[in-house]
Amino acid sequence: xxxxxxxFITERSEASEATLNLICSHFKIVKAKRNEILVGxxxxxxxxxxxxxxxLRLFTYSDxxxxxxxxxxxxxxxxxxxxxxxxxxxxxxxLQAIEKSELLYINHKHFFQLVDSVPQFAMIYxxxxxxxxxxxxxxxxxxxxxxxxQKVRWAIEFQPDFLMRLSNKMAASYLGISPSTLSRIKxxx
Amino acid sequence: xxxxxxxFITERSEASEATLNLICSHFKIVKAKRNEILVGxxxxxxxxxxxxxxxLRLFTYSDxxxxxxxxxxxxxxxxxxxxxxxxxxxxxxxLQAIEKSELLYINHKHFFQLVDSVPQFAMIYxxxxxxxxxxxxxxxxxxxxxxxxQKVRWAIEFQPDFLMRLSNKMAASYLGISPSTLSRIKxxx
DNA sequence: CAAAAACGTTGACCTGGGTCAACATTTACA
DNA sequence: TGTAAATGTTGACCCAGGTCAACGTTTTTG
Numbered sequence: 447x448x449x450x451x452x453x454f455i456t457e458r459s460e461a462s463e464a465t466l467n468l469i470c471s472h473f474k475i476v477k478a479k480r481n482e483i484l485v486g487x488x489x490x491x492x493x494x495x496x497x498x499x500x501x502l503r504l505f506t507y508s509d510x511x512x513x514x515x516x517x518x519x520x521x522x523x524x525x526x527x528x529x530x531x532x533x534x535x536x537x538x539x540x541l542q543a544i545e546k547s548e549l550l551y552i553n554h555k556h557f558f559q560l561v562d563s564v565p566q567f568a569m570i571y572x573x574x575x576x577x578x579x580x581x582x583x584x585x586x587x588x589x590x591x592x593x594x595x596q597k598v599r600w601a602i603e604f605q606p607d608f609l610m611r612l613s614n615k616m617a618a619s620y621l622g623i624s625p626s627t628l629s630r631i632k633x634x635x
Numbered sequence: 636x637x638x639x640x641x642x643f644i645t646e647r648s649e650a651s652e653a654t655l656n657l658i659c660s661h662f663k664i665v666k667a668k669r670n671e672i673l674v675g676x677x678x679x680x681x682x683x684x685x686x687x688x689x690x691l692r693l694f695t696y697s698d699x700x701x702x703x704x705x706x707x708x709x710x711x712x713x714x715x716x717x718x719x720x721x722x723x724x725x726x727x728x729x730l731q732a733i734e735k736s737e738l739l740y741i742n743h744k745h746f747f748q749l750v751d752s753v754p755q756f757a758m759i760y761x762x763x764x765x766x767x768x769x770x771x772x773x774x775x776x777x778x779x780x781x782x783x784x785q786k787v788r789w790a791i792e793f794q795p796d797f798l799m800r801l802s803n804k805m806a807a808s809y810l811g812i813s814p815s816t817l818s819r820i821k822x823x824x
Numbered sequence: 825c826a827a828a829a830a831c832g833t834t835g836a837c838c839t840g841g842g843t844c845a846a847c848a849t850t851t852a853c854a
Numbered sequence: 855t856g857t858a859a860a861t862g863t864t865g866a867c868c869c870a871g872g873t874c875a876a877c878g879t880t881t882t883t884g
Contacts, residue, residue, distance in 0.1 A: 480882095508780030516775050529769040539776070568757075575764035580718040582771030586705050587728070589778065590811040591697030594871065614832065622779040624872055629833055669852090783841065803862065813842055818863055 447475065450522050451496050451550055458573050459566040469560060469567055473550040478543035485541035491530035493553045497521050500547025501611070505619065506539040515620040518608060524574060544616065589622055597621045598631050636664065639711050640685050640739055647762050648755040658749060658756055662739040667732035674730035680719035682742045686710050689736025690800070694808065695728040704809040707797060713763060733805065778811055786810045787820050 448470040455461055455469065473496065478484060485491045487506070495502065502519040504527060516539070519525025530537035531554060543549075552560075560567040588600055601609055601621060609617055618628040637659040644650055644658060662685065667673060674680045676695070684691065691708040693716060705728070708714025719726035720743060732738075741749075749756040777789055790798050790810060798806055807817040 506776055506780075509785070512780075514776055514779045516772055529772055532765050532769065572761065572764070575761070575768055576721050579764055579767045579771060580721065582768060582775065583705055583718055586771065586774060586778075587695055587703055589775075590703045591695075591701075596698070613830095615830090625832075626834080626873080627871055630871090633833080802860095804860090814862075815843080815864080816841055819841090822863080 447498075448473070448550070450498055454496070454522060454524075455566065455570060459569045461566040465564060465566055469564060472556040472560060473552045476549045476551045478547045478549060480543065480546050482543045483540055484543060485527050485530070485537050485539075487538060487540055488536045489530075490534055491527035491537050491541065493551050494524060494526045494531060494557050495519070495541075496524050496550040496552075498548040498550060500543060500545045500549070502547065502549075503542055503544050503616065504539055505542065513619045514622070515616065518612070518616075518620065520607065520611075528578070544612075594621075594623045594627050595631055597623060598628065598635075636687075637662070637739070639687055643685070643711060643713075644755065644759060648758045650755040654753060654755055658753060661745040661749060662741045665738045665740045667736045667738060669732065669735050671732045672729055673732060674716050674719070674726050674728075676727060676729055677725045678719075679723055680716035680726050680730065682740050683713060683715045683720060683746050684708070684730075685713050685739040685741075687737040687739060689732060689734045689738070691736065691738075692731055692733050692805065693728055694731065702808045703811070704805065707801070707805075707809065709796065709800075717767070733801075783810075783812045783816050784820055786812060787817065787824075 448466075451470060451473065452466050455466060461469070475498075476495070478500070484495070484502070497519050499521055501521070502525045503515050504517040504519075504525070505513050505515040508514055517525065525541070527537040527539055527541045529535075530539075534554070561571050562568070589597070592600060598609075598621065601617070608620075614628050614632075615625050618625040621628065637655075640659060640662065641655050644655060650658070664687075665684070667689065673684070673691070686708050688710055690710070691714045692704050693706040693708075693714070694702050694704040697703055706714065714730070716726040716728055716730045718724075719728075723743070750760050751757070778786070781789060787798075787810065790806065797809075803817050803821075804814050807814040810817065
């Protein structure tokens, strides 16, 4: 039940088995159906999810009604509506399971108790933030500077799974191009 | 010399005067000329800058040679090529003073010594990362979903200074539109 | 397992905003 | 403070990629 989570932690910090168990004791299993919304647009996100199985995404809609995806979370990683979770304000985005998923959930209070009391967990949180920031900056540079073809090449190079694993529609909403354009580009490769 | 920095810290944590002085003792004054490059594209960024006076920007060039700005740092804030600073890899971007500036500089080693030994400073770093992450996510959503006019409106609403304070060219490279388009939009407002 | 709904593919068409160029204006620093 | 360099403005033109629609294919679920 906690083996993937323990792997995640030990890859990023030096935690004893006792510390691992202390951390894991605050998580509980949550099952989600395909397409289930875990956090709605006007809700406050109250927990952090670790993905044992399945796939989550964070998305919203632009003014003209097109979905915009900012993140996909895959098996073995953490995923939440982090701005809402940090600020405890309404999310202004959706957290959704896009497949039948098995998740480990920790609520806001326990999460920050762990951050404040377990140095290894503070380090995990720091690394999540650092990596999240670094990825976001890359995306900002990439998406201003790339045309549609370059975006697809970038996806193939740095996110090998996700063009294979996800629908064209999902991938397009992440890349900031239309599904038609993605389809046309794939046909030419 | 350290008054702005002390304000920044006390607004974000509970630090005694002694702690403030300990933190400040690791910073030294650096002067930068207008347009001076502080970190080059292939350099590793070795320090963090606090802006006492002036203005910094982080930018790179797209394949077709257009500048792309990902961040402006103004008086009273921190600014560095953070991905490079964290990973100690080449920056793949430029950190530049766009005005004659007075900066406070702390090197990588001292910075992380403070993070590891002064809880108030660890909290400052955590808040910088959290806020950086939140801003980046907003930008990702905004820049996928907005047309040129919406981007300008967004800038006026959330970054009131920066359309006034900076050249059109700079602002346009941040908004991901051409200077011509920005000029045309401003003319119609 | 069949009907319906969702998704993918492709052609025709259109437009937001980019590029280029010429000129006006502002800014920088010798 | 004068002049060269940088920036801003505006018109003309163009094209990457969006939209829409029609149709084929795959997926979902009663």
